[in-house]
Amino acid sequence: MVAEIHWIGGRIKAARENCGLTQQELAERIGIKYGQIISTIEKGEREIKANELYRIARALFKDISYFLTEEETEKVYRVIWRGEKSDKVKEKEAYFIEKCEQYFHLEQLNSETPEIGLPQFPFSFRNKTEGFEKAESIAARVYQALNLGPRPGIILSDILENAYKLKIWYIDLEGAGSAASAMGDFGPAIMLNRKEAPWRRNFSLAHELFHLVTWESYLRSESNELVENFADKFASVLLLPAEEVKRSFEAKINKRSVSYIDMVNLAREFYVSAEAFLWRLCWLGYLTRAKVTDLLDNDLFKRRDREAKAGIKWEEFELPKRFVRLGVTSLIKGKLSKGRLANYLEVNIADLDMVLGRYDFDLGSLVGGEDEISVRH
Numbered sequence: 001m002v003a004e005i006h007w008i009g010g011r012i013k014a015a016r017e018n019c020g021l022t023q024q025e026l027a028e029r030i031g032i033k034y035g036q037i038i039s040t041i042e043k044g045e046r047e048i049k050a051n052e053l054y055r056i057a058r059a060l061f062k063d064i065s066y067f068l069t070e071e072e073t074e075k076v077y078r079v080i081w082r083g084e085k086s087d088k089v090k091e092k093e094a095y096f097i098e099k100c101e102q103y104f105h106l107e108q109l110n111s112e113t114p115e116i117g118l119p120q121f122p123f124s125f126r127n128k129t130e131g132f133e134k135a136e137s138i139a140a141r142v143y144q145a146l147n148l149g150p151r152p153g154i155i156l157s158d159i160l161e162n163a164y165k166l167k168i169w170y171i172d173l174e175g176a177g178s179a180a181s182a183m184g185d186f187g188p189a190i191m192l193n194r195k196e197a198p199w200r201r202n203f204s205l206a207h208e209l210f211h212l213v214t215w216e217s218y219l220r221s222e223s224n225e226l227v228e229n230f231a232d233k234f235a236s237v238l239l240l241p242a243e244e245v246k247r248s249f250e251a252k253i254n255k256r257s258v259s260y261i262d263m264v265n266l267a268r269e270f271y272v273s274a275e276a277f278l279w280r281l282c283w284l285g286y287l288t289r290a291k292v293t294d295l296l297d298n299d300l301f302k303r304r305d306r307e308a309k310a311g312i313k314w315e316e317f318e319l320p321k322r323f324v325r326l327g328v329t330s331l332i333k334g335k336l337s338k339g340r341l342a343n344y345l346e347v348n349i350a351d352l353d354m355v356l357g358r359y360d361f362d363l364g365s366l367v368g369g370e371d372e373i374s375v376r377h
Contacts, residue, residue, distance in 0.1 A: 005044045005047055005048070006043075006044035008041075008044075008048060008053070008067050008068070009041050009042040009043055009044040009048075010042070010044075011066065011067045012038075012041060012042050012048075012056055012060070012067065013042040015060040015061075015062050015066070015067075015094075016038075016042075016060060018060075018090060018094055019060055019061065019090055019091045019094045020088075020089070020090030020091055021060075021091065022035065023035035023036070023038040023039050023042070024038075026038050026056070026059060026060070029055075029059040030052065030055040030056055030059050031055065032052075053067060060094065061091075061094045061095045061097075061098035062094075062098065063098075063101075075184070075185070077097055077182050077183075077184045078182065078183070078219065079093045079096065079097075079180050079181070079182045080180060080181050080182070080208075080211045080218070081176075081177040081179075081180045082177055082178045082179040082180065082204060082207055082208065082228065082231070088173070088174055088175060088176040089176050089177065091176075092171065092173060092174075092176045092177075092180070092191070093180070095171070096169060096171070096180065096182065096189070096191045097182065097184070099167075099169055099323075100167050100169075100182065100184065100186040100187075100189045101186055102323075102344050103167045103186060103189075103320075103323050103326075104167075104185065104186035104187065106323065106326035106327055106330055106336075106344070107165065107326060109326070109330045109333075109335045109336060110326050110329055110330060110333075110335075112165070112326065113165065113187075114164065114165040114187055117164070117187075117188075118164055118166070118188055118209075118212055118213055119141070119142065119145060119213055120213060120214070120215065120216050120217075121138045121141070121213055121214055121217070122214075122216075122217050123135075123138070123214040123217040123218070123230075124217070124221070125217070125218070125221050125222075125224060125226055125227050125230065126221075126224070126226075128226055131226055131229075131230050132229075132230065132233050134230075135210065135230040135231070135233040135234040135237070136233060136234070136237045138210070138213065138214070138234060139210075139233075139234045139235075139236075139237035139238040140237065142209070142213060142234075142238060143237075143238055143241060146159050146160075146163075147159075148238070148241075150241070150244045151244075151269065151270060151271065152206075152238060152239050152241065152270075153199070153202045153206075153239045153270055153271030153272055154271050156202065156205060156206065156238075156239070157202070157205060160205075160209070161320065161322055162322065164188070165187060166187070166188050166189065166190065166212075167186065167187065167188070167189035167190070167320070167323075168189070168190050168192065168205070168320055169189070169190070169191045169192065169320065170192050170193075170194035170201070170318065170320075171191055171192070171193070171194060171318075172193070172194055172195055173191070173193040173195070177193075178192075178193055178196065178200075178204050179191060179192050179193060179201075179204035179205070179207065179208050180208070181208040181209075181211045181212055183212060183215050188212045188215075190205060190208045190209070190212070192204050192205060192208075194318065197273070197309070198271070199267070199268070199271055199272050199273045199276075200273055202239065202271050202272060203235050203236075203239065203272055203273065203276050204235075206234070206235035206238045206239050207228075207231045207232060207234070207235040208231075209234075209235075209238070210230065210231040210234035210235065211231060235276075236276060236279065236280050236283070239270060239271070239272050239276070240270055240272065240276070240277065240280040242284060244270075245270070245280060245281070245284060246284065248266055248269070248270075249266060249281065249286065252266065260295075260300060260301045260304040261304045261307070261308065263277065263278070263281075264277075264301075264304050264305045264307075264308040265308050267305075267308075268308050268309070268312070274301075274305045274308075275296060278292045278295055278296065279292060319345060319346075319359075321359060323344075324345065324356070324359045324361070325359075327341045327344055327345065328341070328356065328361050328363075331363075338352060
């Protein structure tokens with residue numbers, strides 16, 4: 001029993017440090033006043049109560065079995081971040097990985113693990129000129145492989161999530177960064193800031209996709225400041241295919257000029273930010289870098305951009321719809337308990353019906369009755 005207490009304490013300490021939390025911060029999250037109590041638990045000097053362990057597991061984004069089952073080595077996943085990182089990174093990464101593992105568990109319960117994987121492309125991150133050309137070439141190949149059509153931004157997330165089983169999480173990143181990506185036993189995954197506008201999230205999604213399709217090369221190379229620039233070029237080319245942008249933009253040209261409102265409306269049409277659209281026009285030769293910079297600082301242009309966004313509403317579901325659907329399907333098949341489903345959806349079991357209603361599921365109508373049909377096989 002003493003050995004078990006020491007083992008659990010050690011696992012708690014490892015999980016806490018992995019989240020970047022102090023003992024006092026963990027104590028406060030589970031309703032304990034003093035961090036010293038966490039210290040005695042981690043040292044195995046105090047027996048931990050079952051309800052305390054449950055609260056600790058929730059606070060550290062771990063299944064309770066993590067603290068009770070001994071494993072020789074703990075899995076460590078590489079997470080690539082976009083944007084400035086803060087001290088919140090470790091905690092967000094721990095949450096991200098936990099949700100990906102839950103997602104993968106639901107896929108396994110429903111035999112919906114990926115049948116086709118994301119393509120992998122060799123890439124050298126050292127040469128600037130060759131890197132930009134290669135990023136553009138890869139974007140064109142991914143565009144064709146995913147069959148994204150004239151407006152890729154509108155369908156990109158659906159294709160990645162449903163055809164390629166990419167795990168896309170919309171999370172309040174609280175300054176931790178704009179987005180992140182990871183690859184593991186659970187497959188490819190991306191974390192986006194749900195507080196950002198959808199057109200900015202969309203660009204981040206395409207940006208992170210670059211990291212995933214060059215993942216093997218990235219892991220073998222030394223990271224440098226060019227990596228994010230290559231990812232931005234890939235995202236721009238993928239979301240704004242040259243021929244479609246040229247056709248749409250030239251249709252708006254009148255006497256060698258285009259109105260501000262037409263440009264920002266085209267950005268909305270392609271489901272990207274006005275800034276991303278302007279830089280694509282620059283790369284296609286329609287605008288100089290100086291003009292793009294001037295426009296982004298122009299008060300009237302910024303007002304037209306705000307006007308184009310006015311009235312646009314978007315869904316802000318906190319959990320992926322496919323993740324919720326797999327959870328409900330597992331419940332119906334009897335492979336997942338209501339309590340486990342509530343835990344995966346991060347709600348109290350008493351609120352499960354209400355939360356599922358937000359995702360258009362009526363739990364009361366989903367259980368009971370004959371639910372199978374025989375088929376020829």
